[in-house]
Amino acid sequence: MASYNLKVNGKEKTVNIDDDTPLLWVLRDELDLVGTKYGCGIGQCGACTVHVDGVAMRSCSVPASSLTDSEITTIEGLSTEKLSPVQEAWKELDVPQCGYCQAGQIMTATSFLKQNPNPDNQDIRNAMHGNICRCASYNRIEKAVALAAKKMS
């Protein structure tokens, strides 16, 4: 066990963890940020997606101890006063069914739109392919990413 300083959603946090502890479990169990979800633990499903220095990353597969110099953003930190354009689009199109995977979907979409603000449908499909939705809300995720791009332009 060792003490590490992390910057999560703009706030400095000190955690006492083993150096192999994935960021996911530090967020969920130590920092009470449970919006980031556990789905597979091996980077295959995308439910645990967060932003590290603005880039989408699978928090289940990266040790928190390696991120002491990074800005970590979770779904809880995506918007403060009002919903982000991606969240607005998700709401407008009534995307979620069970809702469990959606935080990860939103984090992936947000990071993707930063890199590609004017995607076509094929770009969106490629970008979102790594995130599983077991309820299969894929049609609406695809439409919501396109709508969010429109809102941001």
Place this chain on the structure above:
Amino acid sequence: MKNQDKITFSRRNFIRTSALASGGLLIGFNFFTACKETAQPPVDITKLNFNDFNAFIKIADNGYVTIFSPNPEIGQGVKTSMPMIIAEELDVPWEHVSVAQGILDTNNYTRQVAGGSQSIRFGWDALRQTGATSKQMLINAAAAKWNVDASTCNASNGIIKNANGDELGYGDVVNDAAKLEIPENITLKSPKDYNIIGKDAINVDMEHIITGKPLFGLDYKTEGMTYVSVARPPAFGQKINSYDATAAKSVNGVSEVVQFGDKIAVLASSTWAAMKGKKALKIDWAKDSTLENTSDHNKELNKILDSNSLDVRREDGNVKKAFAQADKLIERTYESPFLPHNCMEPMNFYANVTTDKVHLVGPIQTPAGTARRIANLIDRNEEDIHLEMTRMGGGFGRRLYGDFALEAAEISNITKQPVKVVFSREDDMAAGIYRPAIKYRIKASIKDGKVTGYHLKEAAINSNMYGLIPNFFPAGAIENYKVETGNYRSNITTGAWRAPYTNFLAFAEQSFFDELAEELNVDAVQLRLDLLSNVEDGKDPSIEYSAKRMIDTIKLAAKKSNWGNSSSGIYQGFAAYYSHNTHVAEVVDISLENGKPKVEKVTVAVDCGIVVNPTGAKNQIEGGVIDGIGHAMYGDFSFENGKPQDVNFNTYRLIRMKETPIVETYFVENELSPTGLGEPGLPPAGGALANAIKAATGQILTKQPFIKELNSRKTDLSA
């Protein structure tokens, strides 16, 4: 089945009304006794432990309404759609209504279950009556205050008015209303006057979901709670011989290791530490019973199909005679593997067993049955059990079984501390209660250009199709008809999986009809319409579907999909299926990309009666269809020496964005009572896809997953 504007009901539908100490009115109502006599409980009633639903609504003294919904939310949308029905008849603005998840309350709710796509169907009358009765009580209270006859008053949008132009809000009279007798002979709204039902209402948990608020079982925690990872036998048919926990106990954060039955629980201060501790356990597993293989299951199921001593589930006419006199006989055997549910939220449950009470929190589709089993298991009175349901990260049938909750209760009982059992994905997939592997053999006879006989045999692991399925189409449409079933008892645990049995049966039958159509040289859609024209609705009361509704649904799907006139390079496949009281027809459009089928679009027509919440309804259909296509295409799960061969998403393939077709959904418009949508969209999808692949390539698929069968044939489909 026609809706009535006026439904007579008695006070027994309401189980309690009371004024609240905090102000406001509380009304309890009983779903089950409020059901019309013609409403039948779902067929698998004993298995699903599914019976009546009760719920409460509270009207606060500011006029705002809360419904305590007893029905667990697993993503099927009832937490939104059920309150809409109350709000419609109570006549309050939708914005003034909120819904709270009811806790398990065995005194006030008799049984609380999500299953069988039945929540809306059973809730329809009761929810409307409750809303309308409450509205009348509020009107009666206002009339008394004004000293006028209640019949001269009316109410809408939360405001009561009288003939003199006076107005009172619901909140102004709610405390008086709570003291009144429950009125009878309430008039319900006509569907043409609906303001809320039939209009899109977004998911009531939307803001919480998209901002990452704690909602799910996995998110629940209490001060001092310990996380638990459980080592279970890696293969079905194994038990613990011995184990060494030395290394596990030396993992940072691990506090305790305990054996219970043939499982070992590792308790720790974090999920990660518990999981690491479990990996560090050294366990010597021993054989306890047969270690089964998928290849053995194949042989056993084939033996059943070949046998002549199966259980006859329905028999019309004389199939043997029809076969003997046939011009032509067609026979096919269809095979499907086991399937894990793979809810995105792995199984988990919180338990705190103390001398005072047993506190349980988590995602469960069957809270009452689970609480009873826990009381039994740890020898407690049912009254000690306090169970709270969380939102569920998917159910698909897996959370009907409370094994994970029982584990949590047992571990808390042994270790005397609050615990949260968390399954890893590997635990979730390897300790499943799977959709059983099933085979169907269908044989049909053709004589003088007509289908004269139909014989279906089912061979399944552990259990067979539930009671009403033999009465689904084509029962009633073919003169000589027989359904027989048999099963092989396995130690691999199996259970309900979204649209039990029909999730594969529909593929088998709907593919078979396509072959029959080809043999008869008739269009595939026309064959269904021809067969359905043999059925007179109501003539044989055992027949489950409505031929008229199915015909209308099929025609809508054919029209909207441009059936028979698809554009160049697009191949179409058709399937129609009735299940869970809803009629669905689907047309799958595929293209070939480098010789491989690419699913482009699915056009779906649905008759579920009145559509309560169109956006939610479409969500269910889109999800069900893509789920059906995904599992038909990719779902594969096998056992070697009792051990599941896939335990995570690196090898177990679920459908993803790029493989997903666009789903277009159309509803048959009518004013019939609504039926469920969580399951019925799924069954036809696999058959429609197989028929599209056949249209494109001539390949007849008989085994799921299709991808495996196509690859094994090494067919260049572009050839």
